Amino acid sequence: MKAISTWDLTKRYGNKTVVNNLNLEIEKGSIFGFLGKNGAGKSTFINMITGLTRPTSGSFEILGEEGNSLKKVRHRIGVLPDYSTFYETYTALDHLKYYSKILRLSLTTQELKDILKKVELEDAINLKTKNFSFGMKKKLGLAQALINKPDLLFLDEPTSGVDANSILNIHSLIREVSAQGTTIFLTSHNLDEVEKLCDDIAIMNKGIIQIKGNMQQLRKQYQDNISVYIKHESISETKQSKLRNDMGLFVKNVNIAADHSEFHIEDESAIPKINNYLVSENISVYRLEVEEPSLEEIFLNLGEKKHSA
Numbered sequence: 001m002k003a004i005s006t007w008d009l010t011k012r013y014g015n016k017t018v019v020n021n022l023n024l025e026i027e028k029g030s031i032f033g034f035l036g037k038n039g040a041g042k043s044t045f046i047n048m049i050t051g052l053t054r055p056t057s058g059s060f061e062i063l064g065e066e067g068n069s070l071k072k073v074r075h076r077i078g079v080l081p082d083y084s085t086f087y088e089t090y091t092a093l094d095h096l097k098y099y100s101k102i103l104r105l106s107l108t109t110q111e112l113k114d115i116l117k118k119v120e121l122e123d124a125i126n127l128k129t130k131n132f133s134f135g136m137k138k139k140l141g142l143a144q145a146l147i148n149k150p151d152l153l154f155l156d157e158p159t160s161g162v163d164a165n166s167i168l169n170i171h172s173l174i175r176e177v178s179a180q181g182t183t184i185f186l187t188s189h190n191l192d193e194v195e196k197l198c199d200d201i202a203i204m205n206k207g208i209i210q211i212k213g214n215m216q217q218l219r220k221q222y223q224d225n226i227s228v229y230i231k232h233e234s235i236s237e238t239k240q241s242k243l244r245n246d247m248g249l250f251v252k253n254v255n256i257a258a259d260h261s262e263f264h265i266e267d268e269s270a271i272p273k274i275n276n277y278l279v280s281e282n283i284s285v286y287r288l289e290v291e292e293p294s295l296e297e298i299f300l301n302l303g304e305k306k307h308s309a
């Protein structure tokens with residue numbers, strides 16, 4: 001079942017198309033990573049599906065409801081915007097009490113304090129938000145987004161401006177919320193974070209989805225990048241030269257030294273071939289490392305490659 005589906009969703013401002021016929025399906029219960037350079041159209045897309053702005057054309061469904069019936073599911077959605085605004089004279093607890101009231105939730109003060117504890121704001125429960133750092137505001141925004149135990153949670157840059165320890169805490173909180181069945185839509189410029197957390201990823205560029213899939217599928221499209229390093233027993237010059245010639249037949253950029261070899265392969269099916277060859281040549285292997293492209297490499301390569309979704 002899908003948590004979000006869009007069909008040819010489009011947004012134009014004047015004659016500028018910001019989101020262009022976007023078709024996307026997000027599996028219920030998944031952590032979905034939405035990436036793109038500044039100005040790619042990510043916020044405009046999120047604003048459309050959360051009802052903040054109207055699509056120019058196309059349609060969408062959220063949690064089984066059509067876009068024009070968004071009201072029916074609003075109470076099941078949590079949103080952490082990129083920048084949250086708070087009443088300066090309210091404390092963290094005052095804010096949660098306020099949102100709890102607006103959403104007509106009957107949460108006790110202790111339950112609200114527990115949510116603040118989850119986002120590591122237990123020491124700031126009675127602190128006015130005018131004294132909050134940027135990272136603390138981000139955490140309060142997260143607490144607010146979690147208050148209704150949402151089925152669908154939008155997180156826009158949840159860890160930007162947050163210190164390293166708190167990032168780890170936020171990541172484990174995201175995993176915990178996901179394990180309870182919440183679908184998470186995560187926008188982040190931190191590619192490492194997306195790679196670690198997300199089941200599926202889409203990369204947006206100039207209003208269209210340029211590539212999408214899970215990390216394995218994304219890597220598959222870029223497998224010419226796989227590099228292999230082998231630490232082996234020391235071999236003679238003659239043997240090195242033989243290896244250079246023989247291995248050159250099934251790997252690229254062969255670099256053979258006395259006690260190690262490095263090269264690139266297009267496809268992981270070359271790995272057993274390499275292994276069999278070394279065995280047949282009686283060369284003892286001490287270590288074999290395969291380095292696949294990171295999401296960052298895929299992202300950076302997008303301008304050069306023309307993969308379509």
Ligand SMILES: Nc1ncnc2c1ncn2[C@@H]1O[C@H](COP(=O)(O)OP(=O)(O)OP(=O)(O)O)[C@@H](O)[C@H]1O
Nearest residue numbers: 013014016018036037038039040041042043044045
């Ligand atoms: N209300 C608006 N009127 C006119 N143009 C707009 C409006 N909102 C967004 N745009 C334009 O649409 C394009 C996409 O903007 P959007 O904010 O969706 O990008 P983004 O991918 O979220 O970028 P970022 O990562 O910087 O947040 C930009 O060129 C922006 O200037």
